[in-house]
């Protein structure tokens with residue numbers, strides 16, 4: 001009996017020790033679980049904070065991108081307007097320069113005409129068809145050769161055709177039509193030119 005008692009005490013103590021051990025193990029497990037739980041919580045919190053930060057950053061980037069795009073399109077518009085206004089100004093400058101050049105040119109032409117008088121050669125161009133480019137053709141087989149005649153004579157004859165008072169071969173009226181629009185200065189100029197042919 002005594003032996004049995006000792007054995008049972010031993011067994012009980014073994015059990016107790018085992019229990020104690022397992023109790024400690026359970027506690028440790030619980031602690032570990034708690035730890036894991038809280039670390040998971042922390043992790044989750046951390047994760048959500050990261051996500052929030054990410055979202056905020058994304059939003060900020062989007063906002064910035066929009067603002068940049070807006071500013072860029074505004075700048076583009078402004079640049080386009082500036083270019084247009086420069087173009088308009090440039091074309092108006094060109095226009096006024098053209099006008100100025102044209103008025104200078106016409107003034108120069110007038111000045112030359114005033115200085116030199118009407119261009120006899122230019123006037124004779126419409127006479128050449130009948131009288132010849134060298135003035136040595138008998139117009140329509142009727143007129144005398146006009147090239148080389150004294151300028152004063154030619155001037156008088158042409159003026160007489162203009163007045164309708166000259167008619168040598170029945171073609172006076174035809175010649176009147178040819179010289180009707182010539183001024184006295186034109187007649188003088190063309191007479192001088194024909195005389196020199």
Ligand code: HEC
Nearest residue numbers: 126127130139140142143144157167168169170171172178
């Ligand atoms: C369509 C042809 C024709 C043209 C163009 C013409 N003439 Fe004549 N011209 C004649 C004829 C024809 C006569 C003769 C007129 C007459 O019967 O008096 C003549 C006569 C003359 C005479 C007189 C010659 C002389 O000594 O009797 C002169 C000068 C003359 N023309 C100058 C001119 C001049 C200058 C022009 C240009 C502005 C001109 N003609 C254009 C046909 C022409």
